[in-house]
Amino acid sequence: MTGGETKHALRKQMIEIDRLRFPTGTAVATILKTPGSGIEKARLLFFGMVISAIIYLIQQFPLFGLPHIIPEVVDLGSALHLPEWINLTIALSLMVFGMGLITGRNGLIVLAGGILSYYIITPVVKALGWLPAEVQGAAISSYVYGNMTRPLGIGMLLGGSIAGLILSLPVIAVAMKSLAQASKVKDSNGNNEELPIYYLIGGATLAFLLLLVTAYKLGGLGLGRSLLTALIGVAWIFIASLLVAMSTGMTDWSPVSGLSLVSVMILLYLTNKNVPLTILMGATVGVAISGAADMMQDLKTGHMVGAIPSRQQKVELLTAWLGPIIALTVVGLIWNAYGIGNEKVPAPQAMALKSMVEAVLGGSVPIDKFIAGGLLGFALSLSGVPGLGVLVGLSMYLPMLYIIPYGIGCVVNEIAKRKKGYEFIVEKVLPFAAGLMVGEAAMTLLFAVLTVAGVLQP
Template identity: 25%
Template sequence: MAENQVDIPVVPAERNIAELTVKALILGALLSMVLAAANAYIGLLVGLTVSASIPAAAVSMGLLRLFRRSTILENNMVQTAASAGESLVAGIIFTIPALVIMKAWSGYDYGPMVAIAVVGGILGVAFTIPLRKALIVEAKLKFPEGVATAEVLKTGGIENDRLHDVKDTVASQGFATLLKAALIGGVVKLFESGIGLLASGLATVKSLFSGGYLFMANITLSPALLGVGFIVGLNIAFLVFLGGVIGTIIGVPLNWAFNGDAIMAATGIDTATPVSELTAAQWGQIAGESWQNNRRIGVGAMMIGGLWSLISLAKPLWQGVKSSLDAYKSSDNHQGGIPRTEFDTPIHYVGLVVLLAIVPVFFIFKTALGDYPDAVMIASIMTFLMLVFGFIFASVAGYMAGLVGSSNNPISGVTIATVIVSALILFQIMGNEGPAATLGPIAVIFLAGLICSAAAIAGDNMQDLKCGHVVGATPWRQQIFQVVGVVAAALVIPFVLNVLDQGYGIGRPSPLNPDAQPLAAPQAGLMEALASGIFGGGIEWTFIFIGFALAVALIILDKIQEKRGSDFRFPVLAVAVGVYLPLGLSVPIFIGGLLSYYLQKKAIKLPKEARGRKNATGLLLASGLITGEALMGVLVAVAAVMFQGQVPFMQGFAWAGWLGVATFVAVIIYTYRKVNQS
């Protein structure tokens, strides 16, 4: 009996309440822009993105309560549009920065980026519309974030009159929790990157045993990364940290021991110089060069991890594509008697959107190929590959979102596979002589951007439609709001990336502020290495082969854990990203994972309602820390551009390190106490 209750929506199909409204439309578009900016910063910093549906729902409830009346369906529409911005930016930041890293672009070109984001995102929505009934209604997949978001929305009540509805207090409390955490994250970032009162992190390089052992370690004092670790959980947080240990604590001294002369030569130090005469600055250069070499281990592991993701998804791939095809065949929204809660965008409109998309997709590729003699033929082939791969991977993303959620969806893995396959196909057609050596990799990255955007939106769309299914939304209206969120985010993403590139640098030193620590952009760096390498740019294979071996070992460990039925797994991509990133970024992520695990374990004996309340509080706090720091990071980048890189304003403050550590510890204590008291 209880199982049947799950399918009864909060708002019955026969009841019509406010849903598609002007205020929901405007608020959804604005939040999509804001969350896109926040996720761009975090995603470029650590290569991980987290679902924004729950914080978007909390913000929506908090803001809509300012109006005299609002409904749960309006709240759902706002979070639907808002979360689209978070998802779309992942598709862009994992791919498009490769064009700047490979120097095909000098900056982030507005027109092509908007076109890729809008067309890729809309196709992601269109490809998954027929999947809704097959995966949500019939297959009844979990869609964990969609269900969790629906639970958050329920706390605000069905119809909210701010003068009478007591549940308005619940909505305001969730919004206040998120807002306070965002303020903390933003203020910490301001005093760190903007003013210089707090250190961004601590680092050390030590030469031990007469130079025979080189120790390098660091920690980033970031509340946002603490929040990322809290949300992704201990398993993923530990694996990212493990990757950092492999690349830095283990890899740096081993690389120095075996390749010392080559490392010294690469840093411009005379190899005849005795190690006893090396200065602290020279040891720092050596450690940095040794670590840069080790990052290629992460590249190799990501390559195998991406291919393994595709192999592992063979069964879900077939099921997702089959469900999509079956849904296309059975779709007929013109039959009478379809309940409001089951009315999707009519299938002939979906087909028309896909057909019309062929034109802009073709011209996107034609523009990328410039004056190449066979540009029309190559653009036609790339358009065909986009439609085929886009449909397949959107189906996979939608299916996997139902199994493991959007945050754990292996989007970057399937994009890596796309880059490898499409680059090999184009290499066979174009060769690598003359302009083909330059234009081929560019076309591949354009394809990767379109497909990654479509797949990212597909997973998010399915989560939101699941949430809508639980609360009683009208599917076709939600699908419209997904498109609204896509377009709104696409309009601001190029501005955000340009500002971040000038303020910090993305995958390379900033041309305006070369002293700033660049945002790592691990996936984009890998895309550039693969596309350029396949077209003859050259790949240094030694460390990549080590990454291959590491990936194989992790796959074996993961299969062993799977057979044991263990919840603790070893996904390759999490470790690979950790190897590629500076160790310091993975340390606060690991601390956040530990904090989340400890609080969950402490609450395990509490009643279900109390556990749910603590979990929601923790997620809102973590999301707030991420959003606040990320948005302030964007504002500091704007300041860096305005003041020609002269930020932070206080340079070399003597107590910055101690104050930074004390502030970071205070944020941990605050998070623990707030969750514990909820």
């Protein structure tokens, strides 16, 4: 390959192939392109937004003292008189349905993995008597999820990502080599499409130094252990970022919380179980890998609307500091509107983090399940189906509450594609699905703002 042919290798693998749909990025690109691509797409987009917003508004009728016509979740298990331990609760979310509607075939693996986790593994575990005697009824499903399938899913995510990393090494090597020539290779307009490699080297070096100083100065660790902590931290950011980008691209689900839990577990051992230092550094790693998913979504959007990647990346680097401010603002908004750690906002990831810290301190980390899941995820990803281990692991990690509506959207996408063709998906389904995602998201934010302002009572 010449420099011009190879310089896009990694980006093409992650962005420009149809396998990685990046549903949110695709939805944003659809919105940006719609005004200039025909009144029909604009109508579909607007129609989807209106439907999604109206359904969400009806679901919130109890806040206005009106009848609860459409609930936010439906317990089909109770309606069908199934045993309590069969979790068949479904979120009535058009936003999640829209995500599946954009994702299509890849999401079917997530649906299959969820069925395996909740409706095959759980009954087998119960039948074999692997449950504590005190775990009965509805608690069985949550116990199996929290203590078995979720650790296995996290392990499969890790194993699948390592396999994906190994399979991608030739592409990464070509991409790294071509990045070194990026400043010399320009497009027809004289612009560099890729950032020069010194941006990557500089970023990795800065991350290493920040982790090193944090571990040495704030944690009081020795120089040797601080160096080791910083080195492993940077390597983990790279691996976890690749995994997050793959998962987000294939399904729009980002396993940042699970990977952050693993980060905390690793850092607890590296920092001699210094909990405050571990939480600080774990949050830093979590923000870094979350930023990877966001940047890939943005690059997907840019690719679809014809943007220049290098310019996008420069803007991302210059404005990355805005992300934590906005995130903290939103968390503060939710905190003031509903509180955190209650029935309305149970903060399950915070409780999971607390449980992980207590497990490490108490010596009860499910290492065996992480290893078993890792081996299985590694094997699945080497089976020939791209990202299979990651997708199945992701489905075992996610709650079934959202997998079902997401999977239904994927099924509808496949049916429409077979009956109407791919052009129908691009011209009709994508703008409508984008509207479904935007409508509910906008209404959710609006209700939070109104609650904080005192207009509504949670």
